[in-house]
C-alpha cells in the first residue's frame with residue numbers, strides 16, 4: 475500500500491473520529507465486538523486467500539481490464555465508507571450527493587454537453603447501459619435498438635431484459651457500419667462503441683451521426699472503456715474524428731472503474747436532454763422529504779448507491795484533472811504508447827504478429843510461426859498458460875471468426891470456424907516501460 479495514501483487516510487480518519495464524538499460520548503455495543511485473536515486469525519486467512527489473485531497491480535499482468543484503484547482514490551473511498559453515505563435521497567448523504575453532482579457536471583462538460591443535462595453514477599457500465607437503453611425504449615417504444623457485432627454483449631442481453639428487439643449491424647473491414655443494409659424506419663436508437671471491449675476499436679461515430687440525424691434516430695455512445703481517452707482528442711487521437719463529436723450523442727456511458735482510477739462500483743450515464751427525467755418519475759412514501767432540490771434517486775433506476783464512489787471520484791478528479799497535459803492526459807498517453815510499442819515490436823518480430831494496429835491501449839496478437847488457424851489457437855493457449863504457470867506474464871485470450879481473421883491474414887490456412895489469439899490490455903502507465911521486457915518474456919514462452 476502506498477505510504478502517502480496511508481498517511482493521509484490515517485489523519486483524515488482521526489479527524490472524522492473527532493467529528494463523530496462531537497455529538498456526545500458513545501461506544502460500540504459489545505455484541506459487535508470480536509476478540510483480537512479471532513480477528514487476527516481471520517485477517518491472516520484472508521491474506522492467504524487473496525494472494526491467489528493474479529498480480530493485477532504489476533506490469534507483468536497485461537491480460538484483462540483489471541487493475542487496483544489509485545491508492546488515493548482507495549483512501550478517499552475508505553474514508554467516506556467509514557460514514558457509509560447513500561446517494562439515493564439527499565438526506566442519505568448530503569456532501570457525497572453534492573460531490574456526485576459536481577463530478578457529473580465535470581464529466582458532462584468533458585464530453586461536450588451543456589449545463590442542462592441529466593446524469594448520475596451507477597454501480598457499473600452494465601447498469602449505466604441498461605438505463606440508457608431503457609430511456610431509448612421509452613423514447614421510441616415500438617422501434618429497435620441497433621448495435622454492431624463488436625458492441626459489448628450487454629446490449630443484446632439488455633434488449634432481451636427490456637423486451638426490445640435488437641438489430642445487429644454488419645461492419646466492413648475498414649470499420650464502417652453497413653448502414654445500407656439497415657431499414658432506418660425500424661430503428662429508434664443506435665449504439666456506437668468508442669473503445670470496444672475486445673480490441674479497443676473506435677466505431678465510426680462520424681459516419682453514423684448524419685445518417686441518424688436524417689432519420690430521427692437517437693445515438694447512444696458506449697464509452698464504458700474508452701471514454702476517458704477523449705482527453706487526447708486534440709493530440710494523440712486527433713486523426714480519429716469520433717472523439718470530437720461525442721456531444722452530438724443523446725446519451726453517453728463511461729466507467730470510472732475502468733480507466734478512471736476507481737475501485738469497482740463506479741459507472742456513469744449521461745443524457746444530453748434533461749427532459750428524459752420524466753421517464754424516471756415516481757413517488758416514494760419513504761424518501762425525498764428533506765429538500766425540494768433534485769434527489770439523485772429521482773433520476774436513477776438503482777435505489778441505494780455508494781456515496782463513497784462519488785467521493786472517491788471527486789477526490790480523484792481534484793488531483794487528476796481531465797486535461798491533455800495534466801492529470802489523465804499523461805496517464806492515458808502512456809497506456810496508448812505501451813500498446814503502440816508492443817505493436818512495433820511485433821512488426822519486427824519473426825515469432826509474434828499483431829492482429830491489427832491498436833486504436834487504443836488493447837492489442838491482439840498471435841504466435842506467427844504456424845500454418846493453420848487451429849495451430850494459432852493451440853499455440854496461443856499454450857503461451858497464455860505458460861506465462862501463468864511460470865508467473866512471468868499474464869495475458870488474455872480472444873476469439874475471432876476465422877473469416878475475419880483470414881481477411882487480415884490470408885497467408886494462414888483456415889481449418890477452424892474461429893481462431894483464438896492473445897490479447898493484452900495495457901491499462902497501467904507502468905506498462906509503457908515494461909513492454910520490451912514483457913515482449914521478450916512472451917517470445918521466450920513460445921515453444
Ligand SMILES: *Cc1c(COP(=O)(O)O)cnc(C)c1O
Pocket residue numbers: 598599600601603626628667669670671696697698699729741
Ligand atoms: C466493460 C464494458 C461494459 C460493461 O461494464 P461493466 O462496468 O463491466 O458492467 C459495457 N460496455 C463496454 C464497451 C465495456 O468495455
